[in-house]
Amino acid sequence: MTASDMLLLNRGGASSGGFDQGFGHGFSGFSDIFDEMFGDAFSGNRQGRNSQSGRGADLRYNMEISLTQAFKGNKTNIRVPTSVQCDACNGIGSKNGAAPESCNACNGYGKVRAQQGFFTIERSCPTCQGSGQVIKEACKTCTGQGRVRKEKTLSVTIPPGVEDGTRIRLSGEGEAGLNSAPSGDLYISISVAPHHIFQRDGANIYCKVPLPLTAACLGGHIEVPTVDTGRARVAIPAGTQSGHQFRLKGKGMSILRSKERGDMFVHASVETPINLSKKQKELLKEFEKEGKTVKNSPQSDGFFSKVKDIWEDLKD
Ligand SMILES: [Zn+2]
Ligand SMILES: [Zn+2]
Incomplete structure (x- = not known):
């Protein structure tokens, strides 16, 4: 991918299901339609990098999937409004596809060439814009562009384990080129939507689970x-502390191009009971009285004995 590709792709908002596109030379007539259809998702910079070659512009489609879909992979159809080669002229742009x-x-x-004093100046032919060929009668369907506006349906396969921010390239499925130039x-x-319970970090899944006091x-x-x-x-061992993490091996996210799975980490959060009855x-x-003679809370005991030392020190 070239630097200009990146520029073209990084433009615009990341709203789901939106399009960004760069237009090739002489193809701005459709931009109004796009603005109406996509509003903010479609943004600025119409300056295609393909204005020289007539190659079709690259398109970007923003797709939001759930974490579950990212885990399982997803096969889906998307509808892409784009331009395709004109059937009436086979992309040539001339009436009935006659050869230019x-x-x-x-x-x-x-x-x-033009003579200017002693010099002969050579410049691009203004009649054919330097192509050496002219179309006598333009195709009515595409007004000589060689391509027409059309919505096409594409089947897209999202591989299991796909990361947020991944780009999938469908070669040649962008805008059709001008006058049978290659497509973009x-x-x-x-983008993988945040999950209400799971947090993902690469192949691992983190989940905070409240633990009843009695179970802890x-x-x-x-x-x-x-x-x-x-x-x-x-399995929760007796005496489980808040913040303890249980590792469930192989219960995490699927890994791209692998049969392996990451791990799941269950983060225990001991819940203090509320609304107690009499x-x-x-x-x-x-329970508290009973605990006076045994060390039920070593952490508290340790902590408060340290605090006592600080208080003692401060006295001096
Ligand atoms: Zn010419
Ligand atoms: Zn045509």
């Missing part, structure tokens, strides 16, 4: 959802 004729002004040479490419820009104290099992829309059972409060007070 040699330019009379330059005898097909593409350049004309279509770039599908993938006594141990047990919890069921967590997985990115493959399944569920996994996680009985529950009594039981907890009872």
